[in-house]
Amino acid sequence: MHSSRIGRKTLDSFAVLLSHFTSIGVGLVIPPVASRTMPDAKSEMGVFALLMLIYSFASVLATGSLGSFAIWRQDLERAGKSTLYWLSLALGLTTSGILVLLCFPITAWLAIPAWRFGLMAMAISCIPLSWSGVATSILRKHHRFGTVLAVEIFRNASLIFISCSFLFAGFGVWGLILGVVIANLVAASSATLAEGGPSFEFSSAIAKDAFTYCKGLAGFNCVNYWSRNLDNLLVGKFYGDSVLGSYSIAYRMMVLPIRLAGTVFGGLLLPYLAPIQDDHIVLRKKLLQVVQATGLLIIPLMTLFWLERKHIIDWYLQPGWEDTIKILGILVPVGMSQLLISPLGICYQLSGRTTRLFWVGIFNSSVVAIGFVVGLLGDLHWFVVVYSVVNIILLYPTVHFSFSCVGGRFSEWLRSVLPFAAIPLCCYLIDYSFMHDQNMLTDMFASVILVACVSLLTTALWLKAPMRFILNQLMPYSKSRIA
Template structure:
């Protein structure tokens, strides 16, 4: 790609990816607030117990083949057909596995209702498998506009169905209905927006080519899924479903704050980074800007949520969720380095080094196990605090190889984040004072939030941060960008 066309494509991709992620994430967040006010923590805990099983199955179905197809330079029609046939076959196998494993899952968590919940929720695997190739095709074409429309439609339909059934008294089943209806609507619209039509053809040669890259991502994905949900397993097994419900809500809120920005950067920039894998100078330029911009948004946002956790929880979720407050405060700090960690790992995939991606991921396993052993007997809050510590160490591990390969490692990245950390600390002081000065929760939330944002922007302006300048330029060019992406 030429510089001008690359910039245009990247701008369009990031623009529509941002609309997609923010619309979907905040739409789902709004729906979750409504559902949390109707349902009880135990309902969310029951779904949380099944997350690991559905998640691991989904990783097997995808097997990194879609990412391998995006990274591959010379793609053929047989590659897409092979991916489609593989997805459907494996989704069917795993649905049958979970169907017959449901009684054992229910027995493990000592929750009999999980039998029917597992068998119904597992249908989501088959539904999602139908849209993987279409999503991959659109990603390769950097057509995030179509993907955004598909995801938003799925979010709206799923949210409406979930709320309607919750109001009618279906309890935990309203969450299942929300997931299934949303996935079905999203997959159907992907077929509508994609011109690709399947052919039931499977090539061993094509599969081996894609799996050579994807196999490392499969193992890494399984490991990451297990790592991300191991807390769900432990809390669900050793504590109550209500405790797991509080934990999953805290995790969802934290993922909303950090995960949304990560999703935008990861989806929109992966094909761009992959196209630059042979141009080291441009690759590092894009990579370093992603690190700095991620820190610019995430670090102050995370801190602001922690400071305003009390009014956020009590106003949005009501008093019955008060136990969530300290868990949320710690959980968001466990996500403070998450965007930068993901960007570092994403670079390895973009340049075709999925083998290194896997090695880095596996190297963090002993750290997580040690933290779990120490904190499980101490309670859910202690487990989250342990997660905060391991997340910070994981960032250093994740940034090590990019440092060795491209000379931009953890020390360099942290140095570039120092002005953001300084501005955030200054911001936190008046916000902390505001939470004690005002007793009214609404005033705490809105005045504290406004003071925090204005203080942070003022300090960034005084420090003359390049990221603030770029954001202001993007805002000024918003109308021009809007016309570009139409």
């Protein structure tokens, strides 16, 4: 019985991780197709990035955190479930209606008035998006993770197929827009069929509880959204859609490893650490182990990407994306520091200090916004440099406010992550001094060997403990665990 429960949990975890990976995969498949089929790829991808920026914020409003309430609420009977469906429909219709009315002024302000009907189509698709959010959350609530995985695969496969088909047919940005709209319809219909859908019942008590629960979380999600995406809005507005096309690709590739780490650890970290949340000494030790394990797994990959960004971008998007390559030279090291901070965000939840999380988010967002305003005084290169400096400034308060929730200090975190600085630094110095081969294959091969050797040497000197931690997680039921 115990082994069957372990097997079920393993399958559930695998399904959750795979569903996240399919969503990440969409962002990797479509850009190279777009860059090869669009006549003016940078400008058109910049236009779509602006449209997605507004649409994604509308989707945050349309979902309204009702899915989180559906999972959190324990006594959610048939009437309560139906209430959430109808609330999601009302929220989707309201958000969609407001955005449709604002399409003309928004696109005019962003200097893309020709795409007002494209934004209008994406706005209307917020209705099925909101509906599917409740349906998939109810499926998760009942641990039907395999079904959720099937819905995600069906949706993302539709998105890739429709978008790429229209791109090859010469539809350009409209191909990407139609892909989003049709994928949302596919997700809503498939999730509703799998879950069963609502009845015509409605509970005012559930609606009131949902409003009480969701208002704070939805507010935080809105603030957090713009703290992460304000740079794209400002770049698109003040530098133009062509520049945004280069910047958005670079930023997306910078955060990809962080998303991967969040996918792997985010869904599993809370249940793993929750049983020891009151033992702060053990909890801090486990958290730092996770931070070091994350760095040991991903920092070498980010270093390799950093060294070979020109070859990789030329192969991935075709030559001509020099601005993206330059931006990545600055952003990837920033991404490395963010990667080593991201696991500490769970400290707020483990300690129950979510109010502090909200105010820290407000503080960080305000500092970032000021940095962006300063960045606008120069060109795009200056903007990216200022963004990097702001992230360095926020390093201490971000670690301090989160880690101190469980009694940790900034110096503890710094000692645990300092060895990781040796990997990119040593690799860069060696690559800059001795490796000047312009052939992609030989250059990539040499860089792989270089990063592997430096990473192994760094592990042998300073990172034996996180390596043992990783190996023990990979062999959890081995009789002879690595001491």
